[in-house]
Amino acid sequence: MSRRLLRLLLASALMLSWIGPRLRSFARSEDGVERRLLYVAAPGIRNYLEYGGHGILVFDIDRGHRFVKRIASAGLDENGRPLNVKGVCASALTKRIYVSTTQTLTCTDLVTEKILWEKAYEGGCDRMAISPDGKVIYLPSLEKDHWHVVDALSGDVIKKIVTHSGAHNTVYGPDGRYAYLAGLQSPLLRVAGTGEHSVARTVGPFSASIRPFTINGSQTLCYVNVNDLLGFEIGDLVTGKMLYRVQVEGFEKGPVKRHGCPSHGIALSPDEKEIWLADGPNSRVHVFDAGARPPKQLLSIALRDQPGWVTFSIDGRYVYPSTGDVIETATRKTVALLKDEHGTDVQSEKMLEIDFRGDQPVRAGDQFGIGRKINP
Numbered sequence: 054m055s056r057r058l059l060r061l062l063l064a065s066a067l068m069l070s071w072i073g074p075r076l077r078s079f080a081r082s083e084d085g086v087e088r089r090l091l092y093v094a095a096p097g098i099r100n101y102l103e104y105g106g107h108g109i110l111v112f113d114i115d116r117g118h119r120f121v122k123r124i125a126s127a128g129l130d131e132n133g134r135p136l137n138v139k140g141v142c143a144s145a146l147t148k149r150i151y152v153s154t155t156q157t158l159t160c161t162d163l164v165t166e167k168i169l170w171e172k173a174y175e176g177g178c179d180r181m182a183i184s185p186d187g188k189v190i191y192l193p194s195l196e197k198d199h200w201h202v203v204d205a206l207s208g209d210v211i212k213k214i215v216t217h218s219g220a221h222n223t224v225y226g227p228d229g230r231y232a233y234l235a236g237l238q239s240p241l242l243r244v245a246g247t248g249e250h251s252v253a254r255t256v257g258p259f260s261a262s263i264r265p266f267t268i269n270g271s272q273t274l275c276y277v278n279v280n281d282l283l284g285f286e287i288g289d290l291v292t293g294k295m296l297y298r299v300q301v302e303g304f305e306k307g308p309v310k311r312h313g314c315p316s317h318g319i320a321l322s323p324d325e326k327e328i329w330l331a332d333g334p335n336s337r338v339h340v341f342d343a344g345a346r347p348p349k350q351l352l353s354i355a356l357r358d359q360p361g362w363v364t365f366s367i368d369g370r371y372v373y374p375s376t377g378d379v380i381e382t383a384t385r386k387t388v389a390l391l392k393d394e395h396g397t398d399v400q401s402e403k404m405l406e407i408d409f410r411g412d413q414p415v416r417a418g419d420q421f422g423i424g425r426k427i428n429p
Contacts, residue, residue, distance in 0.1 A: 087410050089114040089366070090121065091373070093391065094141040094152045094403040107135040109152065109161070110393055114366065114406065118379050118389040124161065127171040128154035139195070140180035140223075141403040144187025145414040147206065150407070153178040155195055160208060163407065163414045172208040174201055180403075180420070182225040182232060184247065191232045191245070193220030200234055202250045212250040216243055222265060224421050226272050233275065235263040242266065242275055242288060256288040259295055264314050265331075265362065267321050269424035276319050276328060281306075283315040285330055287347070297347040307334030310359050318362040318402075320422020322382070323369040327351075329422065331360040331374065338363060338374055340385075354385060362402035364422045375402040 091112040109124040128136045136154035143150040148163045158178050159171040177195030183205060184190070190203040196219045202212040218236025225232050231253070234243040240258035245251060257263075259279050266277035268290065275288045284300040306315045310333070318331030321343065328341040328348055336356050341348040362375035372380040377391035377400045391399040406418035 085410060087408055087415065089406060089408050091118065091366075091391075092141070092143065092150060092405055092407050093399060093401045094126070094138045095135075095399070095401055107138075109141075109150070110391075110399060110401075112391060114371070118391060120392060120394050123394065124166050125168075126152055126161070127159040127168055128152065128157055130156075138401075138403050139178055141405060141420050142181055142183040142190065143405060143407055143414075143417040144183055144205070145407065145417045147187035148414050149187065149205070151181070151183065151190065151205070152403070153181050153192065158190070158192060158203070158208065160205075164412055170208050174203075174210070176220075179220060180222045182223040182419075182421070184225055185227060185229045189247065191223045191225065191234070193223055193234070193236075196221055196237050200245075214245060214250060214252065216252065218243065219262075222263075222421075224266070224268055224423060226268070227270055227423065227425070227427065228272070231272065233266070233268060235266055235277070237262055237264075239263065240279070242277065244290065254293055256290055256293045257295055259286050259288065260298060264312070264316075265318050265421075267319055267421050267423050269321060269325055270426040271424075276321060278314060278316045278319050278331075280314055283332060283334070285316060285319050285328070299341070299347050299350075301330070301332060301339055302350055304332060304335045304337070304339075304353070309333035312361055318360055318375065320363040320365055320372070321424040322422070323365055323367065323425040325424040325426045327382075329363050329365075329372055331363050333359040333361065336360070336376075338372070338380070352385065354380060354387075356387075357390065357398075358400065362420075364404060364420055365418075367406050367408065367416060367418045373404055375404075376400055 093110040095107045108126045111121040112118045140153040157173045160169045176197040179193040181192040190205045192201045198217045200214045219238030221237045222235045232245045242256040243252045246253040261280040264278040268275045283306045287297040320329045328343045330339045337353045339353045340351045356376045356378050358376040360374040378387045379389035381388045408416045
């Protein structure tokens with residue numbers, strides 16, 4: 054062996070002895086770094102026909118909401134085309150994400166990204182909610198008479214709750230004691246006690262049938278969209294009474310592409326200081342001061358299309374209308390537009406944030422923009 058080669062080998066060995074531990078240290082520090090990801094369930098056949106794809110799309114929140122990957126999903130009809138997606142929920146504790154379609158509920162492992170099961174339910178499926186411990190799902194039928202209470206691990210039905218209200222939207226309270234059930238055919242919000250899985254009381258009536266809605270963290274107030282109102286109404290979850298009706302000022306109702314409802318989407322910021330409201334006819338979201346009584350309209354933000362839903366990132370830094378606009382709450386500016394791996398615009402009413410440490414999920418958000426203050 055030449056002296057020159059020997060010197061090169063010795064230098065390489067010394068360099069590796071210096072770099073190796075640092076690379077291992079870097080890898081360990083990377084394992085401890087949290088990643089914030091936005092999971093977007095593409096909305097089935099409409100998305101398939103208009104935008105060319107379906108599945109669960111994942112975006113990196115901390116890197117400009119850049120597209121990361123597409124996770125294969127189930128929910129196909131007899132011709133192999135995707136069914137319309139109705140809802141999404143997830144649990145970091147059980148490491149699972151769930152997507153409902155008009156016919157089925159699918160459970161996918163968040164770590165392996167493998168489908169664990171897909172089941173069909175009597176009467177179809179709509180927008181569901183999962184318990185804080187990840188063990189129970191309240192699954193509405195598709196605008197029919199009942200909700201199924203489902204074991205979230207197995208998909209088995211635990212109980213059937215019949216309301217005759219056109220089952221549609223569902224919120225699970227943050228303490229796990231109550232689930233809130235809204236039907237397309239009723240002006241009453243039903244409150245189910247999750248111990249017996251039965252309706253304990255009602256809130257309202259509101260002025261018309263309830264559409265999207267949300268609640269505060271202490272479960273004393275609900276904020277509801279209702280048919281034919283560009284605005285929202287507020288109910289007292291304790292007394293059961295309707296408190297306020299709030300109409301958007303400076304804008305008029307008009308035709309909408311979907312839902313037949315001018316305001317279909319409402320979210321309460323995690324700190325419960327603001328209400329963000331969808332305005333379909335005017336392709337905007339309106340922001341209200343939630344602390345005022347009644348809430349005071351603050352400003353309006355133009356969007357690239359008609360919104361049909363609104364939700365928040367876990368920390369409240371970003372607002373996600375269903376149009377794919379990403380709005381930074383501090384600046385009120387659109388800072389990103391969701392696009393898939395082909396550069397195609399992504400629009401969906403079914404999205405939530407899931408945070409990971411290494412490859413393990415550590416927290417999951419919610420498709421409904423619910424408040425996160427436990428004490429009023």
